[in-house]
Amino acid sequence: MGTTQLEPVPEPKYWHLKTVLSEALDSEFTVGEILPNERDLAARFGVARATLRQALEQLELEGRLQRRRGVGTTVAPPRVGVAVGTEQEAWPGAPGDAWQPVDCAEAEPPAAVVDALRTGPGEAVHIVRRSRVSHGQPVAAELLYVPASSVPGLSGIDAPSGAARARAVLRELQHLELDGQDRAVELGSARAEDARELDRLPGAPVLVVTTRFVARGRTAALSVATYRADTCRLTFADSGGLEMDHGPERQAS
Amino acid sequence: MGTTQLEPVPEPKYWHLKTVLSEALDSEFTVGEILPNERDLAARFGVARATLRQALEQLELEGRLQRRRGVGTTVAPPRVGVAVGTEQEAWPGAPGDAWQPVDCAEAEPPAAVVDALRTGPGEAVHIVRRSRVSHGQPVAAELLYVPASSVPGLSGIDAPSGAARARAVLRELQHLELDGQDRAVELGSARAEDARELDRLPGAPVLVVTTRFVARGRTAALSVATYRADTCRLTFADSGGLEMDHGPERQAS
Numbered sequence: 001m002g003t004t005q006l007e008p009v010p011e012p013k014y015w016h017l018k019t020v021l022s023e024a025l026d027s028e029f030t031v032g033e034i035l036p037n038e039r040d041l042a043a044r045f046g047v048a049r050a051t052l053r054q055a056l057e058q059l060e061l062e063g064r065l066q067r068r069r070g071v072g073t074t075v076a077p078p079r080v081g082v083a084v085g086t087e088q089e090a091w092p093g094a095p096g097d098a099w100q101p102v103d104c105a106e107a108e109p110p111a112a113v114v115d116a117l118r119t120g121p122g123e124a125v126h127i128v129r130r131s132r133v134s135h136g137q138p139v140a141a142e143l144l145y146v147p148a149s150s151v152p153g154l155s156g157i158d159a160p161s162g163a164a165r166a167r168a169v170l171r172e173l174q175h176l177e178l179d180g181q182d183r184a185v186e187l188g189s190a191r192a193e194d195a196r197e198l199d200r201l202p203g204a205p206v207l208v209v210t211t212r213f214v215a216r217g218r219t220a221a222l223s224v225a226t227y228r229a230d231t232c233r234l235t236f237a238d239s240g241g242l243e244m245d246h247g248p249e250r251q252a253s
Numbered sequence: 254m255g256t257t258q259l260e261p262v263p264e265p266k267y268w269h270l271k272t273v274l275s276e277a278l279d280s281e282f283t284v285g286e287i288l289p290n291e292r293d294l295a296a297r298f299g300v301a302r303a304t305l306r307q308a309l310e311q312l313e314l315e316g317r318l319q320r321r322r323g324v325g326t327t328v329a330p331p332r333v334g335v336a337v338g339t340e341q342e343a344w345p346g347a348p349g350d351a352w353q354p355v356d357c358a359e360a361e362p363p364a365a366v367v368d369a370l371r372t373g374p375g376e377a378v379h380i381v382r383r384s385r386v387s388h389g390q391p392v393a394a395e396l397l398y399v400p401a402s403s404v405p406g407l408s409g410i411d412a413p414s415g416a417a418r419a420r421a422v423l424r425e426l427q428h429l430e431l432d433g434q435d436r437a438v439e440l441g442s443a444r445a446e447d448a449r450e451l452d453r454l455p456g457a458p459v460l461v462v463t464t465r466f467v468a469r470g471r472t473a474a475l476s477v478a479t480y481r482a483d484t485c486r487l488t489f490a491d492s493g494g495l496e497m498d499h500g501p502e503r504q505a506s
Contacts, residue, residue: 015445015455058456061442079439085489185438186332186486187458189314192268202268203311205440205458233439236338236489 014054017047021055025064025075035065035073061205066230068199081235082132082139082227084183084209091178091213092130092144092223093170099130099142101166113145116212116222124148128166131197132225139232141194142225150176150220176215183211185234194226205229267307270300274308278317278328288318288326314458319483321452334488335385335392335480337436337462344431344466345383345397345476346423352383352395354419366398369465369475377401381419384450385478392485394447395478403429403473429468436464438487447479458482 035041042052056073059065066076083098092099109117109125119125125147132140148154151172159165188208195202211223227234288294295305309326312318319329336351345352362370362378372378378400385393401407404425412418441461448455464476480487 012445012455018456054456058442061440061456061458063439081437183489184334184486185460185489186316187314187440187460187482189311192265202265203271203307203314205314207438207440207460229440233437236436236438 013047014051014058017045017051017055018058020045021059022064025059029075031075031077033075034071035075037072060230063230067201076230079231079233080134080137080139082134082232084234084236085181085211091170091173091176092128092221093167093173098134099132101128101130101163101170103129103162104166104169105129105161109145113222113224116210117145117147117219119147119149126151126154126169128169130166134232137231138198138228140225140227141197142223145222145224146173147220150215173221176220178220179214179216181211181213183209185209187229188226190226198226198228200228200230207232207234209234266300267304267311270298270304270308271311273298274312275317278312282328284328284330286328287324288328290325313483316483320454329483332484332486333387333390333392335387335485337487337489338434338464344423344426344429345381345474346420346426351387352385354381354383354416354423356382356415357418357422358382358414362398366475366477369463370398370400370472372400372402379404379407379422381422383419387485390484391451391481393478393480394450395476398475398477399426400473403468426474429473431473432467432469434464434466436462438462440482441479443479451479451481453481453483460485460487462487 029035036044038049038052038056042049045052047055056065060067060073063076063079066074068074090097093101105127106124107127108114109119109127113125117125125145128142128144128146130142130144131138132142146169151169153175154168154172159168186208188206189203190198190200190206192202194200194206195204198204198206200206207227207229209223209225209227211225212219213221213223282288289297291302291305291309295302298305300308309318313320313326316329316332319327321327343350346354358380359377360380362372362380366378370378378398381395381397381399383395383397384391385395399422404422406428407421407425412421439461441459442456443451443453443459445455447453447459448457451457451459453459460480460482462476462478462480464478465472466474466476
């Protein structure tokens with residue numbers, strides 16, 4: 001969503017090129033089509049390659065183009081709406097949860113997570129890795145940090161590792177009563193593991209959704225979810241029951 | 254929030270450099286300090302300038318560095334939490350609204366907005382421009398699209414333009430009963446006007462929050478708000494009354 005005529009502003013060169021390219025994408029290219037190489041494109045539009053690259057980066061940020069490993073730059077399909085926080089009254093792993101458990105480890109979390117969880121030094125934290133798929137594509141990777149004190153009934157015997165262990169942690173979480181949650185969305189860059197899982201390059205722009213699950217007045221679990229910023233728009237339905245469609249290509253998943 | 258030891262992954266060069274730089278930022282630099290120029294930095298860390306630039310871009314995406322016009326690259330302060338959707342039951346312009354009206358124009362909206370509003374061809378749309386300031390810094394710019402049919406009582410006589418006109422449109426909106434709203438967050442690039450207002454370069458990464466306000470079963474207004482992605486984290490408090498603090502530097506505004 002874009003332009004208005006409120007006030008004229010001088011345009012940088014790459015900005016003008018972006019507009020021209022965007023129109024060319026609409027009229028000459030189809031979704032999934034591979035763009036000509038940078039040299040040919042720069043020649044066609046009569047610009048320096050640095051200018052072309054800036055314009056391509058803009059279009060990538062806006063979700064019009066995708067850079068794909070081993071393929072090149074392709075015309076992106078419209079972004080897919082991915083619902084965030086629809087299970088507002090439920091713990092991760094409750095019925096209807098869109099996330100799939102992948103793995104689980106017990107490890108020292110990063111300092112920012114320790115701050116948020118306010119775990120003591122040396123307190124064990126279960127790190128559950130989960131993934132989310134929408135329309136057959138991986139759209140998000142999550143690390144869910146669960147302090148051992150939130151799942152006191154967890155037994156180490158029957159599921160020591162892997163997805164089974166992850167499911168055991170999630171199952172134990174359901175025994176706690178959830179008081180509420182809060183959530184923050186910010187821009188980030190994909191860590192190497194997440195990038196691989198999301199089929200992106202390390203450092204690609206991602207939307208990081210941090211959710212704190214509160215029980216008994218403290219943070220009982222912390223989710224750090226990394227969504228592909230190129231293919232996803234995060235949707236929030238704030239008002240109970242309101243479900244509107246965003247047109248054929250913009251449906252919530 | 255960052256790393257975990259779940260599985261080892263080979264690191265690209267710029268990725269390793271990013272980690273090293275990040276540690277140097279913590280130990281040697283203070284918030285607001287200007288970084289040495291690229292040539293000196295590349296020499297100090299023994300890397301090519303292209304590698305250095307990739308690492309700097311990563312740190313910018315993560316909010317650790319800011320590129321400022323006419324200043325250079327500086328160490329960024331921690332991101333500020335900006336509350337989104339706290340007035341969930343209210344129209345834009347209701348008491349307590351964090352946005353300031355700036356301007357108003359009557360114009361043809363972009364095609365995507367026309368789709369969302371489902372206005373007929375040629376139906377007039379008021380475009381209200383508003384801005385949001387947090388901790389003395391501009392954090393977001395908004396275009397609020399209001400079809401003429403949503404504000405039938407609006408008179409053209411006493412406030413034909415400017416902030417007064419914007420306030421008149423917002424005042425008229427309050428006469429409609431709000432049924433609900435939905436919201437989407439996605440990555441975008443700053444349009445030239447927004448960039449100037451937010452003190453960023455055109456094309457800088459931004460978080461675009463699109464909110465549809467629904468009344469009488471249709472979209473009665475559409476807000477497209479552009480938040481600085483470098484300085485803001487958008488916070489959502491989903492559960493009524495839950496207000497937790499995120500530590501000294503991470504308070505919701």
